[in-house]
Amino acid sequence: MHWTTIAIAVSIFFVAALMIGLSIPLVQGKVPPNNTYGFRTSKTLADPSIWYEANRFSGRVAIAVSIVMIALGIALLLLDRYTKLDPNSLIVLGLAFEIVPMLVLTLVLFLYHRNL
Template sequence: MNDTFISLSIGCLVLMALAIPLARQRIKPNRFYGVRTARTLHDEVVWYRANRVFGVAMLLCGAVFFLLSVLFGNWREASSPASSVVLFLIAVLVPTITARVTTKSGEAR
């Protein structure tokens, strides 16, 4: 198996595991874990909305990472590690941007 794929898969699984309590809205506002912006730390409604969106997006993007990795054959030894890295970056950036947009949209209200 491709070492890069294995490393990124472990990272993706860890992020997905950390996203579950956020998606289920089990984490209270804090300065250590979750989507932490000035807006989320000062407004509990925004905190739970942004973290739910981030958690669900992270779980979906993680699943897509694994699905596309199988379809592209990233797990094979002969495959290029670049495609695994790109998929991982997308799986991390999409939830982050989505949560940030959700937080920003709460400011307009």
């Protein structure tokens, strides 16, 4: 197994765990409107009911994306172990496994915000 693949997988797992840890209080409705933490837009900050609804949604989506990221991190390790992909291909694939889910999360939240 290549050390770069392991490092990228650990990075994926760390980001996913951090996102889950930050999302749980949002889903539980424990984060009041503020300018630092949560789904902060002019609409959500203007109305507490919208704030809590939007943050519950964004927290659930972030947790789902994090679970997908964990699965992709495991897949990356398995690909490294059981295939003969060269290290550079694994690096690119690993970075895609980290970046693409974050882009999907951003897109989903952007589309959700348009419907608030």
